[in-house]
Amino acid sequence: MHYAIHELDQYRSRTMNLFRRLACRCHLLHCQKCRAQLRQLEQDDLFLAELRQSEQRMDVPENPSEYRKLCGIFEEERHKRESSI
Numbered sequence: 336m337h338y339a340i341h342e343l344d345q346y347r348s349r350t351m352n353l354f355r356r357l358a359c360r361c362h363l364l365h366c367q368k369c370r371a372q373l374r375q376l377e378q379d380d381l382f383l384a385e386l387r388q389s390e391q392r393m394d395v396p397e398n399p400s401e402y403r404k405l406c407g408i409f410e411e412e413r414h415k416r417e418s419s420i
């Protein structure tokens with residue numbers, strides 16, 4: 336019998352109770368299949384963390400359409416001022 340993804344996720348996030356965690360750990364020691372799945376879960380975590388980091392680096396306003404509208408208003412104001420001179 337193998338562990339399901341959600342069980343491995345519980346093991347990884349330590350939400351599994353101690354007894355089950357120890358049993359899971361014993362299983363992982365000799366089961367390559369479950370170890371590979373656990374590794375996959377950890378890679379997903381890394382991927383999500385990277386995604387979050389790159390979002391922060393991009394410095395994009397939360398609402399791009401609002402941002403564009405704001406730019407449009409500034410442009411209009413500038414044109415009005417230029418034409419009145």
Ligand SMILES: [Zn+2]
Binds near residue numbers: 336337338369
């Ligand atoms: Zn297994």
